[in-house]
Amino acid sequence: MDGLMPALVKHQAGEGAFIQLVEIPEDLAPDEVLVEVKATSICGTDVHIYTWDDWAKSRVKPPYTFGHEFGGVVVQVGSQVKHVKVGDHVSAETHIVCGHCVACRRGDAHVCLNTKIIGVDREGCFTKYVKLPADNIWINSKELPFEIASIMEPMGNAVHTVLSGEVAGRSVAVVGCGPIGLMAVAVAKASGASRVIALDVNDYRLDLAETMGATDLIRSHRVDVLKEIHSFTKGDGVDVVLEMSGHPVAMDQAFKMVTPGGRISVLSLPTSPVTIDITNDIVFKGITVKGITGRRMYDTWQQVAGLLESGQVDLKPLITHRITLEDYEEGFELMKAGKCGKVVFQLD
The missing domain is CATH 3.90.180.10 (Medium-chain alcohol dehydrogenases, catalytic domain)
Structure with a gap:
């Protein structure tokens, strides 16, 4: 040819x-x-x-x-x-x-x-x-x-991020509802999350997040984010936080909203260094922080195909x-x- x-x-x-x-x-x-x-x-x-x-x-x-x-x-x-x-x-x-x-x-x-x-x-x-x-x-x-x-390739990023730890029966916050964040909402819901909280400043994307299965929406630019999170979680914080925004303020909030002993998985790529309170928001809380890149080859692909073929994710x-x-x-x-x-x- x-x-x-x-x-x-x-x-x-x-x-x-x-x-x-x-x-x-x-x-x-x-x-x-x-x-x-x-x-x-x-x-x-x-x-x-x-x-x-x-x-x-x-x-x-x-x-x-x-x-x-x-x-x-x-x-x-x-x-x-x-x-x-x-x-x-x-x-x-x-x-x-x-x-x-x-x-x-x-x-x-x-x-x-x-x-x-x-x-x-x-x-x-x-x-x-x-x-x-x-x-x-x-x-x-x-x-x-x-x-x-x-x-399917970007869905793999979402699946890798969501399933990098336990999800079933846990509360999950998706910080940043770009396309991969929206996929993460659907994957978390399909994987048995008890609550899926979507956070963004973009109303269009938040409406899509609701369509994809988010149980709660937080318009980050209009409310006190941490106060809202505590109201949804009885003051305990979120079990699993998926950071998809890369915005310095949102990333700081992500580390503050996760419950002691919880998990935060970071897929976003901040364009400049971000300040995090490591002492209080990571060490003293005993949380797990996971950096996510790409897809695990090829078990993530198997999970992606399974979620699509079963109809659990649309x-x-x-x-x-x-x-x-x-x-x-x-x-x-x-x-x-x-x-x-x-x-x-x-x-x-």
Whole structure:
């Protein structure tokens, strides 16, 4: 397969992106597959790259095709690929790992010291075809819509965050209701949380949180957050806090709202150092703090697939906008304004 295809390219160091013609990937390595992308969704990481913030400046090297969340169909396989076949409907683990560093060898490949991410460190999926190692492919049921397949990867972040400790019968607070926070609401509810409290300053996102299963909503900019939390928990604090905002004030509140002996799992990426009262909010409270990155490979994927296939988690309400790749500016503006759930580019 040869020729050109339109792609959304991070064309230069600076804000924005352009649709450009790029070469269709060819010369597959023996262990690689080529996937025809049917749907691809915008991630918060893509917004960082699009707006060219400090993280993007330090990490990515334009020009290249970005994007890393997708669902599609395998159209070609390398000579040594056995477990993936042409015609399979797939998603992909986007972290390409080395397999031989100390983290990989102890079974923690999600924190591989040599991780390369598609759409960040190598060519991505905001285009018609993408190639990647067959080991990174997750085969889906052909009944699963491609748009849902495209958001399994970020759902994995939510599942990893929620299930990094006990949830059943416990109160859970989700601090920050961006798309992954909204998924975390649904996963916590499906996993037996006794109460799921969603916190944000964005009314649109809080309304979505209620749709996804939140039992209580806190509009952080309008109320005394800690007072509200104590009213919901009989003054004890929350058993499990999932920090998804990265905002310094919200992070401080997150550590203060967790109950003694509780857990806080942090997925967010603050753009600057955050001050935390370690003595009073961590040590004296005896809490567990977990840093979350990516998805455990591949037990988190198994959990994601199980939650979707069983119907315990329904992500359809989360997909609020379906647009073409050519309308990318609209999609990124929606993401920047927080006036959306997940925005999906439909390439089919």
